[in-house]
Amino acid sequence: MKNRKYYILVIFNxxxxxxxxxxxxxxxxxxxxxxxxxxxxxxxxxxxxxSLIDNDITMLFSNPALLTEKTHNMLSxxxxxxxxxxxxxASYGYNLDARNYFGLGVxxxxxxxxxxxxxxxxxxxxxxxxxxxxxxxxxxxLSESLTVGLSVKPIFLTAEQRTxxxxxxxxxxxxxxxxKDFSAGLVFKNIGTQLKxxxxxxxxxxxxxxxxxxxxxxxxxxxxxxxRFSFTLHDLNRWDLSYExxxxxxxxxxxxxxxxDMAFRHTIIGIEFIPSNNFYVDxxxxxxxxxxxxxxxxKSLAGFSIGAxxxxxxxxxxxxxxxYQSGLNIYHFTLATSLEDFGL
Numbered sequence: 001m002k003n004r005k006y007y008i009l010v011i012f013n014x015x016x017x018x019x020x021x022x023x024x025x026x027x028x029x030x031x032x033x034x035x036x037x038x039x040x041x042x043x044x045x046x047x048x049x050x051s052l053i054d055n056d057i058t059m060l061f062s063n064p065a066l067l068t069e070k071t072h073n074m075l076s077x078x079x080x081x082x083x084x085x086x087x088x089x090a091s092y093g094y095n096l097d098a099r100n101y102f103g104l105g106v107x108x109x110x111x112x113x114x115x116x117x118x119x120x121x122x123x124x125x126x127x128x129x130x131x132x133x134x135x136x137x138x139x140x141x142l143s144e145s146l147t148v149g150l151s152v153k154p155i156f157l158t159a160e161q162r163t164x165x166x167x168x169x170x171x172x173x174x175x176x177x178x179x180k181d182f183s184a185g186l187v188f189k190n191i192g193t194q195l196k197x198x199x200x201x202x203x204x205x206x207x208x209x210x211x212x213x214x215x216x217x218x219x220x221x222x223x224x225x226x227x228r229f230s231f232t233l234h235d236l237n238r239w240d241l242s243y244e245x246x247x248x249x250x251x252x253x254x255x256x257x258x259x260x261d262m263a264f265r266h267t268i269i270g271i272e273f274i275p276s277n278n279f280y281v282d283x284x285x286x287x288x289x290x291x292x293x294x295x296x297x298x299k300s301l302a303g304f305s306i307g308a309x310x311x312x313x314x315x316x317x318x319x320x321x322x323x324y325q326s327g328l329n330i331y332h333f334t335l336a337t338s339l340e341d342f343g344l
Contacts, residue, residue: 030194030208031155031166033109033131037322038062038089039078040334044307044320045270046284048232051185051217053176057093057336060103060137063187063215064149065172067093067101067139073344076336083328085111091135098141103151105135116160127160133168147174153192155210162199168192168210184218212237221274230270241265241288257291265291278311282320293325300326307332314341 037043038061045052050063055070058078071093078089091105111129118124132155139149151170157163172187190210197206217232235241242257257265265288273281283306290303300323307320318334 030164030210031131031133031157031168031190032211033087033107034133034153034155034168034190035211035213036087036107036109037080037332038091038105038107039076040307040318040320040332041282041309043080043322043330043332044282044284044305044318045230045272046232046268046286046305047289047322048215048234048268048286049217049219049230049270050172050187050215050232051174051183051219052230053174053180053183053219055338057091057103058089058105058334060091060093060105060135060149060151061089061107063172063174063185064103064137064151064170065139065147065174065185065187067103067137067149068141068147069095069098069101071095071101071103073339074336075339076334078332078334080330080332082330085109085129101139101141101149103135103137103139105137107133107135129159130157132156137170145175145177147176148172149174153190159198163196164194164198165196166192166194166210179223181221181223182218184216186216187214189213189215217268226273226275228272228274230268230272232268232270233266234268235266243292261291280309282307282309284322286322289324295326298326302326309334314338 037047039058041056042049042062052059053066053068055074057071057074057076059066072095074093076091080087087109089105089107091103093103095101109131113126113128116124116127134154135151137149137151139147141147149172153168155166155168169191170187170189172185174183174185176183190212192210194207199206213234214236215232215234216236217230219228219230221228241262268286270282270284286303293302294300302323302325305320305322307318309316309318314337316336320332322330324330
């Protein structure tokens with residue numbers, strides 16, 4: 001028990017130290033694709049969730065402490081369409097024993113083939129733009145209720161003849177009650193920096209930080225109803241989420257946001273209807289997305305998302321739709337299975 005408390009205090013002190021050192025990075029960052037939803041289920045729940053404990057191996061992208069005994073030998077493939085590119089993830093879990101959990105994941109963006117032009121609008125040949133991040137994740141069960149996790153993320157980006165390389169780390173904790181009806185999570189995401197920039201300055205490589213983010217949340221399942229509620233807080237390392245509405249960079253052109261609106265922009269709400277272990281329906285609301293992407297004089301469901309998942313034979317299928325703007329819907333597909341069902 002003393003050793004367990006010691007480990008918890010050490011991890012907590014490390015997280016606090018890291019958050020203080022990275023606070024100056026708030027509001028900036030490269031490799032924004034790291035913040036994209038990794039699965040249809042997460043998309044349906046509003047785009048972020050750091051507390052849901054299940055057999056969903058894709059949760060390692062959100063919080064490495066969500067690796068559990070249920071994610072052993074789980075394999076998942078995900079695809080999402082965006083207007084200018086496609087996004088996807090692949091992940092696999094393997095447990096060394098009852099307390100040591102491993103996960104491997106890949107997250108990517110593909111912008112396809114682009115036409116290169118010079119300053120005279122002359123063709124200079126086609127080129128490609130791709131983003132790739134590799135997740136090497138580890139979870140350690142400290143007690144029946146508490147798990148800690150770590151993900152190391154090499155990140156690669158290529159655009160035309162230029163390449164970039166970065167290294168990030170996610171550090172997380174998760175808690176689950178003895179009745180397994182309540183769970184909570186905390187994660188410090190994208191700790192790190194760009195190691196190789198796209199160009200050099202007189203002083204050397206021009207590098208930028210990663211999109212550091214502190215996220216926390218909880219999930220609560222009702223005892224006598226097939227409903228689970230999730231509440232997620234994001235961007236806890238910075239309060240002000242205001243933004244400029246034009247390029248003049250004057251104070252008058254900043255979006256005015258009152259206290260309650262600003263507080264709500266840090267929150268994401270998700271609801272799951274789970275009538276059985278083989279079927280669920282999810283609803284989510286992301287207020288920041290709604291506030292920033294809704295347009296006047298147009299009816300829009302920006303910020304809302306919906307999805308469902310079903311297990312048929314040995315496979316889990318999931319689909320989600322999230323509206324970003326009126327007429328702009330993102331569709332997310334997930335296919336998952338347990339290799340143990342195939343005798344592997």
